[in-house]
Amino acid sequence: MKKLILLVWSTLLINYVFAQHVAIPQFKSNSSTSDNPFPSIKNYDLMLACRAYDGIAHQLIFNILVLKSGHWQKLNGTIPAQSVPLSVDEPSLKPLETTDAECNALLTGLTGAHLFTIEDDNTLPKCNETIEVINGARQTVVHSIEDGPEYRIWIATPKKVRYLYYASPTFFAQYCPNNKDRVDIVKIVELFTKNWPVQMSNYN
Numbered sequence: 001m002k003k004l005i006l007l008v009w010s011t012l013l014i015n016y017v018f019a020q021h022v023a024i025p026q027f028k029s030n031s032s033t034s035d036n037p038f039p040s041i042k043n044y045d046l047m048l049a050c051r052a053y054d055g056i057a058h059q060l061i062f063n064i065l066v067l068k069s070g071h072w073q074k075l076n077g078t079i080p081a082q083s084v085p086l087s088v089d090e091p092s093l094k095p096l097e098t099t100d101a102e103c104n105a106l107l108t109g110l111t112g113a114h115l116f117t118i119e120d121d122n123t124l125p126k127c128n129e130t131i132e133v134i135n136g137a138r139q140t141v142v143h144s145i146e147d148g149p150e151y152r153i154w155i156a157t158p159k160k161v162r163y164l165y166y167a168s169p170t171f172f173a174q175y176c177p178n179n180k181d182r183v184d185i186v187k188i189v190e191l192f193t194k195n196w197p198v199q200m201s202n203y204n
Helices: 002-020 100-112 169-174 180-193
Strands: 046-054 059-068 071-080 094-096 129-134 137-142 150-156 161-167
Touching (some): 046 180, 059 100, 059 180, 150 180, 161 169, 169 180
Antiparallel strands (some): 046 059, 046 150, 071 094, 150 161
């Protein structure tokens, strides 16, 4: 009996120590907590959410990580959409199998790509122009893309929310080769979309 009690206390202590070592990166809020589009998720310490629009499959894909008391939960949901809606409706979310180690590694990757400090499309420099030789003459070429994918990302704690928006990050990174922020955005999007059960059929 004493061994059982000792085992229980040891397990609780390990869980407590683990919870204390999941450091939540600092970030600046740029949105109201009332703008959190996932009201069904409650009592969390940190939530990282990405809404990706797939214009080929015509659907919205939601990939979400939730940290509660040192442990992670992974969630996923989809909504059919013929075009990109401005509003963000909460989908029906289902839990996915994951481990704390897997999600901690994902958090490390997102932090390394500067998720918590990076700016969004509205403040990044407009750099989709290149100088190219056309018919023997150097010309300024403006590159654009229509109907490309878009990504909306939320970083939330119970007290603050940060919202980021990106359109066709890989496309624009190609024409902004000297802008490290856009390279980081591609890394962030890939971390939010790959190795999930529902993946983007095509993203740029």
